[in-house]
Amino acid sequence: MDALALLGLLVLGLVVLTPVADRIGVPQPVLLTVYGIGLGFIPAAPAPDLPPDLILPLVLPPLLFAATQTTSVRELRQAAAPVLALAVGLTITTAFLVAVVAHALGLPWAVALVLGGIVAPPDPVAATAVASRLHLPPRLVTVLEGEGQFNDATALVIYQLSVMAVVAGGVSTGQVGLGLLVAVAGGAALGLAGGWLARWALGRLHDPAAETTVTVATPFALYVLAERLEASGVLAVLLAALFLRARSSHETTSAGWLLGRSVWQYVNFAVSGLLFGFLGAELSSVLGTTSLLGDRGTLDVAAAVVGVLVLWRALAMFTASAIARRRARQHGSATPAGWREAAVTSWAGMRGVVTVATALALPRAVDGGGAFPFREEVVLVALLVVIVTLVLQGLTLAPLIRRLGVASDADPALDARRLHRRATEAALARVRESAEGVPPEVVQAVVGQYESRLGYRRAVEDLIGGDVGGKEAGVHLRRLLARASEAEREAVLLARRTGEASPAAADDVLFDIEARALRYGG
Numbered sequence: 312m313d314a315l316a317l318l319g320l321l322v323l324g325l326v327v328l329t330p331v332a333d334r335i336g337v338p339q340p341v342l343l344t345v346y347g348i349g350l351g352f353i354p355a356a357p358a359p360d361l362p363p364d365l366i367l368p369l370v371l372p373p374l375l376f377a378a379t380q381t382t383s384v385r386e387l388r389q390a391a392a393p394v395l396a397l398a399v400g401l402t403i404t405t406a407f408l409v410a411v412v413a414h415a416l417g418l419p420w421a422v423a424l425v426l427g428g429i430v431a432p433p434d435p436v437a438a439t440a441v442a443s444r445l446h447l448p449p450r451l452v453t454v455l456e457g458e459g460q461f462n463d464a465t466a467l468v469i470y471q472l473s474v475m476a477v478v479a480g481g482v483s484t485g486q487v488g489l490g491l492l493v494a495v496a497g498g499a500a501l502g503l504a505g506g507w508l509a510r511w512a513l514g515r516l517h518d519p520a521a522e523t524t525v526t527v528a529t530p531f532a533l534y535v536l537a538e539r540l541e542a543s544g545v546l547a548v549l550l551a552a553l554f555l556r557a558r559s560s561h562e563t564t565s566a567g568w569l570l571g572r573s574v575w576q577y578v579n580f581a582v583s584g585l586l587f588g589f590l591g592a593e594l595s596s597v598l599g600t601t602s603l604l605g606d607r608g609t610l611d612v613a614a615a616v617v618g619v620l621v622l623w624r625a626l627a628m629f630t631a632s633a634i635a636r637r638r639a640r641q642h643g644s645a646t647p648a649g650w651r652e653a654a655v656t657s658w659a660g661m662r663g664v665v666t667v668a669t670a671l672a673l674p675r676a677v678d679g680g681g682a683f684p685f686r687e688e689v690v691l692v693a694l695l696v697v698i699v700t701l702v703l704q705g706l707t708l709a710p711l712i713r714r715l716g717v718a719s720d721a722d723p724a725l726d727a728r729r730l731h732r733r734a735t736e737a738a739l740a741r742v743r744e745s746a747e748g749v750p751p752e753v754v755q756a757v758v759g760q761y762e763s764r765l766g767y768r769r770a771v772e773d774l775i776g777g778d779v780g781g782k783e784a785g786v787h788l789r790r791l792l793a794r795a796s797e798a799e800r801e802a803v804l805l806a807r808r809t810g811e812a813s814p815a816a817a818d819d820v821l822f823d824i825e826a827r828a829l830r831y832g833g
Contacts, residue, residue, distance in 0.1 A: 313357035314357070317356070317357040317359060317589075320350060320356065321347070321350075321588040321589060324347070324588050325343065325581070325584040328342050337705075337706060337709075338705050338706075338708070338709070339584065339587075340583065340584075340587040340663070340701070341587075341701060341702060341705035341706055343584055343587040343588045344590060344594075344701055344702070345591065345702065346588055346591060347587065347588040347589060347590060347591020347592040347593075347594070348591040348592070348594055348698075349591075349595075350588070350592050350595070351591065351592040351594065351595025351596050351599065352595050352599065356592075359589055359592045359593045359596055366668040366671065367544075367665075367669070367672065368531070370582060370586055370668070371544070371545060371548070371664075371665070371668075372530035372533070372544075372548050373530060373531075373578050373579075373582050374579070374582055374664070375460060375463075375530065375545060375548045376526070376529070376530040376575070377575045377578050377582075378460055378579070379549065379552035380556065380572070380575045380579075382453075382456060382457075382460075382553070382556060383449075384553055384556055384557040387453055387457050387553075389450075389453075390454050390457060393454050394454055394457035394458055394461065396631065397454070397462065398457065398460075398461035398462040398465055399462075399465050401458075401462075401627050402431045402432055402465040402469075403465060403469070404627075405430075405620065405623055405624070406424065406428050406430075406431040406466065406469050407424075407427060408427075408619050408623055409426060409427035409431065409616055409619055410423040410426065412612075412616065412619050413426050413427070413612055413616065413692075416611060416612045416615060418612070418685055419684060419685070421473060421476045421477045421481075422477060422684055422685045422689060424469070424473040424476075425470065425473045425477060425673070425689060426616070426692060427473075428466050428469035428470030428669070429470060429666055429669045429670050429689070430616060430620065430662055430666055430692075430693055430696050431465075431466045431469065432459075432463050432465070432662075432665050432666070433458070433459065433660040433662060433663075434459065434661055434662055447655070447712065447717060448717070451655065451656065451717070455659055461545075461546075461549065463665050464494075464495075464545040464549070466665065467543065467544075467545060467665070467669070468490070468491060468543060470669050471490070471494075472490050472491075474673065474674065475490075477684065478674060478677045478678055479678055480677070480678065490541070494541070494543040494546075495546065497537065497540055497541070497542025497543070497547075498537055498543030498545070498546030498547045498550070499546055500542075501533055501536060501537050501540070502533065502546060502547040502548065502549065503551070503554060505529060505532070505533040505547060505551040506550065506551035506553075506554030506558070507554065509525055509526065509555055509559075510555060510558055510559045510562055513526075513555075513559055513562040513563055513567075514562040516567075517564055518564075518567075519566040519569070519570040519571075520570070522564065522567035522570075522571065523567060523570050523571045523574050526571055526575075527578075529551060529555075530551070530552065533548050533551055534548050566822070586664060587663070587664075590663065593667065593671070594667070594694050594697065597690065597691070606688075609688050609691055610695075612688070613692045613696060613699075616696055620660060620696065620700065621657075621660065624657050624660045625654075625658075627657075628653040628654075628656050629650065629654075631653070632649065632650060632653035651715040651716070652717060654711065655711060655712055655717050658704055658707070658708055658711055659708060660700065660704065661701045661704045661708075662700045663697060663701055666693055666696065667693070667694065670689065670690045670693035670694060671690065673689065729772070732765065732769065732772065735764045735765045735768060736765060738761050742754070742757050742758055742761060771788065774788060792828070793828075796824060796827075799824045800821065800824060803817050803820050803821055803824065804817070804821075
């Protein structure tokens, strides 16, 4: 009952606070984390009771897979250099610098490296939530999302090897090399094989529910299998998801694509929202039971680690930006992102899901039966880092973006309308090219359908893109289309209630109405 009560409170917070976050301009993850922290300090509220070793397998696969559903593989390939520099280079150096500072303040080397692996990866959810609302330049969004997707794999490898060193009392260079090889090569091989297998299955299924089930089961199966084989589950899920994103467009039916898109949008919304609320409750639960909050040494370590994370990321971002601009000037090419973009990227280094999950998943004992050294200190430092970076940077990232004027002026809706028209023109040309041997009545019916769509698209562009309909044309258009779609729904639902149409026929028509409402929504 306690678990159900806590879930109910988290769902309530997700439903109520999501529109509040949009209204007051605070990133939803930050507001939900604060809500969870407050919830955890209420005496009558149930305490979170999810085993730490289940957090990553339950949360990471769907979040990683959902993140790739909006990723442009082409843009990610173009931004491969900065993404890899951040996800691999910056993550490794951050973990090492944190270990150096933590060791200087009293932690053993192996334990300090564990802490470095825990706090090294930034969480991209809050940053991309702000980015999507303020329309950051697409390249900057791609870099932030790519870093957030791939840095988890790097950090988890560091974490696993350093934990193994503490538990076993040390590891050899050969063990480290073998562990890295298995993690990277094994994760990549499993990811590509799993993506190919899922694509093969999608090509033989023609039912939307079955197709969506394959895409939902794939990330969980790959993550669990990879972890059992000591490979990188994060890398396996990411590569499989990107493979499917780039290669499975012809294998999925239109209905399956629509259903899958809706499912993954909801998964991303629900899982990330509930997770940040749960993390807030978990943070307050741990902080409320620890005896180290008054320990000056532990607080000094936490403050020093936050300082290293913020300063080193800023130094790396501004240095890389300066080098890229100098190279661009030398080669006479377009100047890349400037200091303003570097400032935004450096400040978007909030820690979150992976940091909390790996900290709580630390083993309590080492080989031989002794306690894991400095476990409580490492957990407390990691949680304090999450609170400070998520709340401080999360609440100030949007004002910083506005102050620096980094947001893009591009209109995604206008781009979508133009792309709709281009797709319709291509379809119309293909139909006319393929008309040989087809009865003219059939050709005319299909051509008429696409010509009506093209006429609608041109009329909308004239209304909204030009001066024909005035400034409020887009608002009036969406309002009128919404009323027309509502009338269609009411007519179909009435026919289903009165028995004039079967439930199956009504569902088919409703699906078409909703798809058309989405397509013609302006």
